[in-house]
Amino acid sequence: MRFVAVTSCPTGIAHTYMAAESLEQAAKAAGHEIAVETQGAAGSAPLTAQQIAEADAVVFAADVDVRDRERFAGKPTVTAGVKAAINDGAGLIAEASRAAESAEPAESVAGEETPAGAAPGPELAGKVEGGAGAGTRVRQWLMTGVSYMIPFVAAGGILIAIAFMIGGAEIAAIVDGGEYRGVQYEGVAELSDLFGQAGIAGVLFKIGSTAFEMLVPILSGFIAFGMADRPGIAPGVVGGLLASAIGAGFLGGLVSGLLAGAVVMGLKRLRVPRGVAGVMPVVVIPLIATLVVGLLMIVVVGEPIAAVQTGMTDWLSGLSGGAAWLLGGLLGLMMAFDMGGPVNKVAYTFGLAALASGDTLIMAAVMAAGMTPPLGLALATVVRARLFTRAERQAGQAGWLLGLSFITEGAIPFAAADPFRVIPSVMVGSATTGALAVAFGTTSLAPHGGIWVVGLIGSPLLYLLAIAAGTAVTCGCLLVAKNIGRNRTGTATTSAATAEPVTV
């Protein structure tokens, strides 16, 4: 079996190390492996996330608080004083074996990520190793957030797509209220009335959109988790909720997640008296970090975003006189830039306003441009599978349905993991589609629904051609961009392998 242990004592010069030695000797004698973190005066290499993940049980031989105990949550645990470990290491090891055997079901708590997480890196451990190069670490943090977000994208997106298929494009207006093709809907206020008023399609839409509301909070929370472990989750999730509330979209979620992780990492480095150390991860760190991140999101990030949105809306209105296909391309760029974020919202709202005033050309371009990002990325995962992690390839499979349903959010997992390569690629593709859709003179009477409202599209074949062209362009751009970056990634990985582990 494999064990990990932490030893610590009040003075930190004698018992801590004697207990470690005793446990190591006892484990060796019994044919087990053990890694011991000695939290004493001489310092020690901290246990890696992988060592903890692989351990069958944990032994705490400590007379004072174990630092960062939350790393071991969910593991079978044996707790004793340091003297017990010194006097009877063999007994403690035997007890740990029994705990590991009797706790097999509980093991799945720690092990449940393995089936989905056959991809390398953060998904296996859930927590990013210190010691990688800066670029690699940021990418691993983002991937951690993305890997937890993907199930929400897939479940929510597919439910919404099915709702459109069986309920038509008006299902969104029926559930949430608003105007659709000249009819004003009040929306359903009481969830208990939902089935009666909106039918099964309405219920599916509501469940799906609820899952979508969690995209940004989960992304943000688990980026912070990847950076700073469990104490990062609360400030990260709250920051993500605020990013959604201020309309900052997934880019706001990336910011809040990185911010929350950084604040918690900073707070964990503070040296505090032993008495306070026990409540740091549970009370003090989440409290302070949540406050700081929340303040920054509302005051520093929120207000400029609202101002920029107003400015862009005015600017777009002023452009209406120019070449129509240029406007279509521009709206395409905006739709793809942040996929549900503030810029996307401005473009989409512009399309809605055009539709309300009878201009169906613009709405068609906006919808088509919003469909290509997931489609183009899905195509890329098929054409060059090896450029993507397994989780990304799975997100790509869902991307076909999400793209066809005009659920642009299907591209967020890719964009959040690798924004600087993915976002420009999808923007170029969507701009192509937006410009072509206008140039072909296609029209849409529906504000959403994607391929499922094809009956409301004017010149449907040309419309599909515009989408196909943008999809191909997105895919091509991304493959080029990924190749540019691959050398850089290779270097970062090498430096990660040689870098000294750092104490987090």
Next chain:
Amino acid sequence: MAELITADLVDLDLAGTERAEVTGDLARRLAGAGRVTDVDGFLADLRRREEQMPTGLEGGIGIPHARSAHVTEPTLAFGRSESGVDFGAADGPAHLIFLIAAPEGGGDEHMTVLASLARRLVHESFRQSLHTAPDADAVVELVRREVLGR
């Protein structure tokens, strides 16, 4: 860095039978070797540590120890007692007494030496050799070999 232990810091025939008496004798040897600047202050630090939890271990071992501002170098003083001295272990008095003195603000290098000393203390063979060591020089030799690997 100074030697972890010298022959002056070894007493193979401790006279005292009380914890305070024995640690006092060993602490004065430390002071005599210039490792402790204030014997009373150091003893007070030792007592405080001992009050938190007695340092006696099963198998006849006592390891009174402290990090103290009155210590200049990480040092080990070793005493052997025929009759045994009570250090609070459940199974009886201690016959091998290791007084470990650590400077308050000791750097990692200092602490690493003491950590490897502590690790050796667990080994039965090391204890046995100390039981049978014929003289102070043999003890010093043994510690150097086992702890410092030279």
